[in-house]
Amino acid sequence: MNTGSSSNDIAQPLARYSAFRRCGDWLLLSGVIAVDPAASRIVRGYDDIPPEAQALLGRSHEFSTDWREGPILAQSWYVLDRIRATVESAGARMDQVVKLVQYFRDLDHFPHYSRVRRLFFPGLPPASTVVEVSGMLPSPDILVEVEATVWLGTPDA
Template sequence: MKEAIKTGRAPQAIGPYSQAVRTGDFLFASGQIAINPATGELVPGGIEAQTEQVMENIKQILAAAGLNFSHVLKTTVFITSMNDFATVNQIYGRYFDDTPPARSCVAVAELPKGALVEIEIIARQ
């Protein structure tokens, strides 16, 4: 059985998908880009501001499911330039404890709305 997780504190889905889906003890969150949930617009300020917004969006989805970053087991990071890898790592790393999740990072040609970074997660209660 699956349950959709929704929160107004993170951007609404811009297509036929859920912000996140819980099945059993697992939470699968759709990729988050740097959309400010209050405005529905991509945040200005480059890779630093976008990575912060993405992580805050993920934080809100986790909270809506009663979880936090310590529950995250796996992430996938999509970036439009490997030149941003170190910057994304520095900001991303602040959100996790001494045992960060497993992770993949992939450079892509482009992301929705012209975003520079997108991150999806899998978490477990």
């Protein structure tokens, strides 16, 4: 999945830490949440992501369905799209992501997230850890946070 990216599209930290670090053939991404710090905006639903992404995710325009599923689907898309942009800005590809750690405020959101993750990893999915947590910064509106580890070395090494 490629929606184009600029340096403004990469994951941006909310505090004084690196969005990512390269260590030899490894690229380690900090946890990414659905926040645009430059705009001081939290992704809260379909209206906060591009129309093409809304269509990919199956926005129904039925209030009850979109209200229940929209926040986790939109945040999942935003987080994975920021990871994609960050990975690509470092000269890598999403198929080089070898490990994801996913934090959820509610594990019932995992099936919705998993549906979105398949759009970004249509082939072999990364190794994965899923954890439920009681809260995430900066707000209770944050439903998911994802860390990524990328192998930049030669394939099958």
